[in-house]
Amino acid sequence: MIEVRWHGRGGQGAVTSVELLAVAAIGAGKYAQGFPSFGPERRGAPIAAFSRIDEKKIKVRSGIYEPDVVIVLDASLIGLVNVIDGLKPGGKLIVNTPKTPEEIKKELNFSGVVATVDGTGIARKEMGVPIANTTMIGALLKVIGVMGLDAMKEAVEHRFGRIAQKNLTAMKRAYEEIKISN
Amino acid sequence: MAKRVGMEVAVAVAEAVGQCDIDMAAVYPITPQSHIAEHLSDLVADGKIDAEFVTVESEHSAMSAVIGASGTGARVYTATSSQGLMLMHELLPIASGMRLPIVMGIANRAVSGPLNILNDHSDIMPQRDSGWISLFVENGQEAIDLSIQAFKIAEHKDVLLPVCVNIDGFQLTHMVEPLEFPDQELVNKFLPPRVPYATLHPSKPVTMGAFAMSDYFTEMMKAKDEALKNSKKVIIDIWDEWARMFGRAYKPVETYKAEDAEILMLTMGSMGETAEVAIDALRAKGVSAGLIKLRLWRPFPFEEIRAAAKNAKKLIVTDRAVSFGGPGGPVFSEIKSALYHEAHRPAIYNYIIGLGGRDVTVKDFIGMVEKVIPYNAEKTVDTYEFWGVRE
Numbered sequence: 177m178i179e180v181r182w183h184g185r186g187g188q189g190a191v192t193s194v195e196l197l198a199v200a201a202i203g204a205g206k207y208a209q210g211f212p213s214f215g216p217e218r219r220g221a222p223i224a225a226f227s228r229i230d231e232k233k234i235k236v237r238s239g240i241y242e243p244d245v246v247i248v249l250d251a252s253l254i255g256l257v258n259v260i261d262g263l264k265p266g267g268k269l270i271v272n273t274p275k276t277p278e279e280i281k282k283e284l285n286f287s288g289v290v291a292t293v294d295g296t297g298i299a300r301k302e303m304g305v306p307i308a309n310t311t312m313i314g315a316l317l318k319v320i321g322v323m324g325l326d327a328m329k330e331a332v333e334h335r336f337g338r339i340a341q342k343n344l345t346a347m348k349r350a351y352e353e354i355k356i357s358n
Numbered sequence: 359m360a361k362r363v364g365m366e367v368a369v370a371v372a373e374a375v376g377q378c379d380i381d382m383a384a385v386y387p388i389t390p391q392s393h394i395a396e397h398l399s400d401l402v403a404d405g406k407i408d409a410e411f412v413t414v415e416s417e418h419s420a421m422s423a424v425i426g427a428s429g430t431g432a433r434v435y436t437a438t439s440s441q442g443l444m445l446m447h448e449l450l451p452i453a454s455g456m457r458l459p460i461v462m463g464i465a466n467r468a469v470s471g472p473l474n475i476l477n478d479h480s481d482i483m484p485q486r487d488s489g490w491i492s493l494f495v496e497n498g499q500e501a502i503d504l505s506i507q508a509f510k511i512a513e514h515k516d517v518l519l520p521v522c523v524n525i526d527g528f529q530l531t532h533m534v535e536p537l538e539f540p541d542q543e544l545v546n547k548f549l550p551p552r553v554p555y556a557t558l559h560p561s562k563p564v565t566m567g568a569f570a571m572s573d574y575f576t577e578m579m580k581a582k583d584e585a586l587k588n589s590k591k592v593i594i595d596i597w598d599e600w601a602r603m604f605g606r607a608y609k610p611v612e613t614y615k616a617e618d619a620e621i622l623m624l625t626m627g628s629m630g631e632t633a634e635v636a637i638d639a640l641r642a643k644g645v646s647a648g649l650i651k652l653r654l655w656r657p658f659p660f661e662e663i664r665a666a667a668k669n670a671k672k673l674i675v676t677d678r679a680v681s682f683g684g685p686g687g688p689v690f691s692e693i694k695s696a697l698y699h700e701a702h703r704p705a706i707y708n709y710i711i712g713l714g715g716r717d718v719t720v721k722d723f724i725g726m727v728e729k730v731i732p733y734n735a736e737k738t739v740d741t742y743e744f745w746g747v748r749e
Contacts, residue, residue, distance in 0.1 A: 195366065198534040202364030210364075210534035214476055214715055233536075235631035237529050238719040331364075 177230040178320055179240045183259050184249035186217045189309030190225040192335070193249075197313055200331040201229050204323050209234055222257050229322055247316050248272060249295070249309060260286055270315050270354075272296055272308050277357035291319050293354040295346075302346035303339070310336075310343040314350035325351055360538040367498035368393035368531040370539075371437075371463055374502040376401045377545045378509050381432035384412040384423035389475045390527035391439040391465035398435070417442035421449040428458040429566050431554035433509060437463035439527055440481045444469055447485060453520045454489030454582060456567045459512030459552070460520040462490075463505060465527040466627070466678075468714040476715020477527040479627065479678040482655075483688045489582050491521040491589055492655040496630040498535045501525045503606060506545060510596050513552050517589045519582075524655070526628035528715065540604050548603055590657045610659035611666050612651040615641060619648025621727055622670040622704065626652040626689055627678065629711075629718055636723030647727050652689065663696045671735045673697075673704040674726050677742075678712045686742035705735040708742035722746065 198210030295308030677687020
């Protein structure tokens, strides 16, 4: 089972991302959960959301405290929130930033695998908005590798209709452009 | 077999209710039930189901509206949570007293104060004695299935009682997970149109909810009690029919690795599957542990609880509500009552867990079992404990 914690700010679409990812994974025949950090949400405030993906039925319904992967939708949260809290040994950190993985490793004094991609830059270019939640699904799928990008197509089309293709293009770019450290 | 789809459970509950040919719904939105209200109103507004969605100004009005509509013979639905359910409280015994087959989804949530919007069972527990059939689900699939079954149970001529389906708020309502929707044609076969016992109609006047003083009131209460107790047989029959038609079986009390277990744990609601993972881990360590999951809260399944607990030495009952100043949590009280006259009964321990959304993990469940291992089972334990409380 892969457990993922998403960090973002209210309004940046982390909850939409975990929903899309779960719907797509289930559509691809896997078992998955997607859920927000429970409670009231405020636009701009730091929030978390969670994903679980497995090949067999998932029974656990408690929160995720020791994720395999952490994905940060908004790099300004680094330093504000301990984004690597509980990250499993060997766990991976993905950050939406134009910086290199090495720069982030240094900032966080973190020795594990870091992957970075300028998701906001891609989203701005491909969709005309600085909202990188769907873009970063591409980055996540590259890092966790449980399913291909094509698995996202139906869920994204169902959710976004005529702007789905732009989302898929941005997702693909993040998938291709992400830089992963050792 | 139906295709598995990923969907948020609250939305799925509204979809499932939409499969039940309802005539009318009155739902006042409240966190964490709101997505049920929103999606059901979408289904009506989009013309996907042919029903009246009555917008009301409060939960008291929602329950009043479904009582009136149900009296006319309509198939009706409402849903609420927490303070909304507390506001309905006054009307709940009226619905059961009038023998109206109303179905209500409850996205269980803590009650104030202090204000809290997260999950526990303190909203349903004060409604315990209102004469409603009360079912608990532990995952999204069960939320779909039981929301459909509830109409058939409620409307059965030997039942004619309102039914509430308890769906843990957030842990279930806000979870996107794999779900299967039953085939609509099969649902139509399983759930034919309601045949009301009596209907309110201007051209054929009847009185419902009439006046009864000391001459008849006791008899009315006895009748309601009998109806509720007798409903268990109908519920079991309907679950058997569901298993035959849809392949998923339901029982009043579910067990997991319980038959030979020395230490049993009991859960109700969405924590059951998390507890199963703990049982697996304990078994792997050589601990003889098992799980009982209570699905039917009212009518209370006495025989099934006795059968499930008969071989155990110790039984840990978890409660997600407090009976302040009482003997323990409300589930604990019932379990103790059920086992009191048994010649061989386990020592029973009570942990109050998961209040106001506090997470309960696999580690917590393992900890509860490991804590009672050294206890002397002969010694009666009359106290209950708030698991993990900071003092």
